[in-house]
Amino acid sequence: MNSTLEKIEQSRLEIINKLNNKKKFSQYFTPVNIAEFMSSLFDFEENNTVKLLDPGAGIGILSTVFTEIAFNKANKVEVTAIEIDDSLNDEFGENIALVNENRDLVFKVFNTDFLIWADSVMNEQMSFFGQDKERFSHIIMNPPYKKISSASAYRKLLKANNADTVNLYTAFVGMAIKLLEEEGQLVAIIPRSFCNGPYYKSFRDLMLTQTSIEHIHLFESRNNAFKEDGVLQENMIIKLRKTNKLQSVKVSFSSDASFSDYIENEFKASEIVLPNDKEKFIHIPLSTEEKIYDVYPVIKNTLSEIGLNISTGPVVGFRNKEFLRDIPEEESVPLFYPMHIENDDITWIKENTKKANAIMWNEKTDRQLYPSGYYIIMRRFSPKESVKRIISAVIDPKRFKYEALGFENGVNVIHANKQGLDENLARGINAYISSTIFDHYFRSFNGHTQVNATDLRQMLFPDKNLLIEIGRSINEKKPNDQAELDALIERYIS
Missing domain, CATH: 3.40.50.150 (Vaccinia Virus protein VP39)
Known part of the structure; x- marks a missing residue:
């Protein structure tokens, strides 16, 4: 200088x-x-x-x-x-x-x-x-x-x-x-x-x-x-x-x-x-390096092309304050915030936090809720410095024995016209978006901390049958770490 x-x-x-x-x-x-x-x-x-x-x-x-x-x-x-x-x-x-x-x-x-x-x-x-x-x-x-x-x-x-x-x-x-x-x-x-x-x-x-x-x-x-x-x-x-x-x-x-x-x-x-x-x-x-869809030709479908949707969680906390509950009670259902997504899984209930764990199910909240089923939810905000940009998990209805579920505005939800997914399809999609391959793909055009539903609608996925196969494999033996998950995804999409 x-x-x-x-x-x-x-x-x-x-x-x-x-x-x-x-x-x-x-x-x-x-x-x-x-x-x-x-x-x-x-x-x-x-x-x-x-x-x-x-x-x-x-x-x-x-x-x-x-x-x-x-x-x-x-x-x-x-x-x-x-x-x-x-x-x-x-x-x-x-x-x-x-x-x-x-x-x-x-x-x-x-x-x-x-x-x-x-x-x-x-x-x-x-x-x-x-x-x-x-x-x-x-x-x-x-x-x-x-x-x-x-x-x-x-x-x-x-x-x-x-x-x-x-x-x-x-x-x-x-x-x-x-x-x-x-x-x-x-x-x-x-x-x-x-x-x-x-x-x-x-x-x-x-x-x-x-x-x-x-x-x-x-x-x-x-x-x-x-x-x-x-x-x-x-x-x-x-x-x-x-x-x-x-x-x-x-x-x-x-x-x-x-x-x-x-x-x-x-x-x-x-x-x-x-x-x-x-x-x-x-x-x-x-x-x-070549683009993901050039290296892996099976990655060619958007979520809509495999019959799925992604939406921002419809429950806005401050607008539903009177219906929120720290601990579930009669006539309430689970409400999932970003805080409930931890270590590739769902941690619910979380006590001693400023966020609710449940929402009352009534005629005023009914349209904001989803029927029980398998869904993938992910945090809408995650730091660039995180090991993975997409922090997600599968909602398993066998764990949450309620007829409806609530998703707060801080999460994105993958669903099928506001219905749950096939279990293996849900686990296959979650495994794919949790992989290092997808993380690199996502980071190539997303440069801020927000994970927009609009962005994910543009991204490409393997076809539905292949995702189901991946999910079935995950169900049989869950990978022990990121390296095992990446190897599994690589094996299926190569």
Whole structure:
């Protein structure tokens, strides 16, 4: 790291502990080594003018590091920095001044809300650098992470610009995409949660319609990129280009933000976003190994294709508070929470917890309950660092001699049109989703702690008869450990 970058990193570390508006504006300043990596992903043409946009510019780390690197080729850099917190202006000015004073650098800081500013620019209500309708050749960003209320003014603004989304980080990226010139480049460090699930579908549509993914970088450790700030969201770095011509995507990995063990592979764009996937999930291969359905051709069916459904548990605790019971009593039935799934099995009853173990069965709760039967339930939330991402178990009606069962909203349930499954089919599916093979498959495109029913509906399974055979084998002799389970699954699907 050169002396300029060392000075910028020192200013970042000093200001982290004295931020006044960190929570209000969701401020997380990019470490310089990450800013350097992000800037290195851009292309620059010899002797051209670079027009950079830095939304949420903070103390100017991204703008300054980018400019240092851009001047290796560019002869002029124009920086437009948007920062709502005007208390950071002095630090921004000090950092950008570290760039060689003999360089042709022009910068302007707008102390305003980026989304409102972008809306004004796109609707030609204002200009910058004295020119109307200008677009940017380069955009670099570390946007804020904060949910957007459906009733907020932001949602109205975003809908008006065909950029509707549920979080500030995707709102920033979506609006920034619209400010890119043709062939323009955008590099952002953002959470990985947009890659799948229903909530970010509209953002994925916008991104994949207007740009192509050129590079994705993942950190193996979820919290390392912003460890001084206590960030637990899994972050990724993504590079987009405003074109539809790209046919391949670079995918790189490093254990942490030092990039000391950096590795990079290249994949077809059609492997990252499957051409016929209506949900437009973004798959991130963990290696250059063949895909699960290429290695194991028997893995070819979705749950719906084998006649099954997956749903989120319908019982929401706070809405049924008057009917919840810590200990079962007459006219109650079992209620299963995530806490009841332990060591690949069901632990029920669990005493001395804040959660209930049962729910009263009456005309008000009846529609929320399932008839007795074999079901697979899984936790909807599980840490990335867990040995397995899917934590599941089979509900065995022989253990729970009740006519109905309740499933709380924190679990997903695999069922057959709200009826139980064949016992061997249930055990076969649970064995498959508990295997290391399935875990690797699932992690290749799920990068957040939530296990969405929507995600699992897209995933592929062996056919029904093979799953029944696996379940029958499990019933005859339960594997002693993960290695035995993996060997059994491998034997059946190979």
